[in-house]
Amino acid sequence: MEYDNKITTYKIKEDNYKVFALLSNYLNHAPDFIKEEEISEIAQNGVSSEYAFKLLLASAFGLDIVDNMDDKELFNKYFDQMIHQLDANIYYNNPYYKNIKIPTIKIGNSELKYENYKPFEGFVCNDIFQTEEGRQIPQVGFFDTEFMFPAILENDRIWMTITPNEIETMKEAVDQAFGSVLTYGLGLGYYTYMVSEKDNVESVTVVEMNEDVIHLFKKNVLPQFRNAHKINIIQADAFEYAGQHMTQGNYDFVFTDLWHDVSDGIDMYLKMKSYEKQSPDTVFTYWIQKSILCYC
Structure with missing residues (x-):
């Protein structure tokens, strides 16, 4: 047996x-x-x-x-x-998609614009699903029409996006957020926007290292946020901030989103996890943690 x-x-x-x-x-x-x-x-x-x-x-x-x-x-x-056929209207009705409009603009090596999925183009659309018997099943979606999504390009390479994958894989961290929230990684501000809309979230501190990304966001995206007054952006290295300043912030909830995918995320995930013990009363969550744990 x-x-x-x-x-x-x-x-x-x-x-x-x-x-x-x-x-x-x-x-x-x-x-x-x-x-x-x-x-x-x-x-x-x-x-x-x-x-x-x-x-x-x-x-x-x-x-x-x-x-x-x-x-x-x-x-x-x-x-x-x-494999999943997705409904574009579900995502276009997402609050960020409905309320935030992205201009086309470039600053330094960073470019803000809309990219698209072609009809029947496949893409990762959620965390890896693991069955009881140990099968690890990737989640791949497609639309039957063209689907436009906001993106930031670094040196002409897509780096940060708001696609169905980001929306689905951030749902739990959005739903669980409360009180004083700290998030590592700004991107296009999807997570920041979604948690700032919650009545039980008092403040959102964002730690982001890329000056161009911060400038693009502050000038073109943040003014559209209804609760922009809740948001404070700090330009700093995430791990330096975690090691030297995080405990001083008395944060209730921390969400980390620093990696592009699982391949570059494992080491950063494990490194950030090591700082949890310094803040035992804080709830820590991580982007695509379920997928990362399949490789740890």
Whole structure:
């Protein structure tokens, strides 16, 4: 029995690795290769656009889900919970999207603008979901229409965005925030805006190192915040502030969002976690923590 469990665990780990490798190649190199006409052709057979997307993606990955039992199992165990057709209106009705308008402007190496997902372009849309048996299922979304989202580019590379992924992965940290809030990382101010709108949040202190990002935000975004009076922005290195100043702020709630994704986030996450013991009465939360913990 123990031997069988070890075999099963090993197989699940192999499946996890295979799915992550396939998805990484797809999302990094050809996230928009699935076309609307291909979806429409398959959907004529009475299946949903979401299922048609799954079939096309599986085929592109070289999976034979008809005759190969291993491939069929992989498809059934992962794809159903992994691929999601999203409703653009749900996100366009988000308070930030409705109330904050982003101009196109560039300062230094930082550029503020709208980027877009093409119809049927795949993207990460939420934290990794881990099943009871240990399967780690990435969350990939797509829209059937073009979807515009705010972004900050650094040296022409997308660095900070407000996409469905940010909205979904920050929900818990927004809902839980209270009292005096400290957040590491400014970005486009999505988290800052959402918590400043809460009646039970008295103040929001933002620690951000990038002077250009702060300037872009203060000039073009912050004036649109209804509760801008709650917000204080400090230009500083996050870890220096955590080590030298955080305990003096008597913060009730801390949210850290300093990394681009899991790959560059693990070390920073662990480093910031080490400061928690200095503030035992403070609640600490971290962006995409569920995904990071899958790798720790």
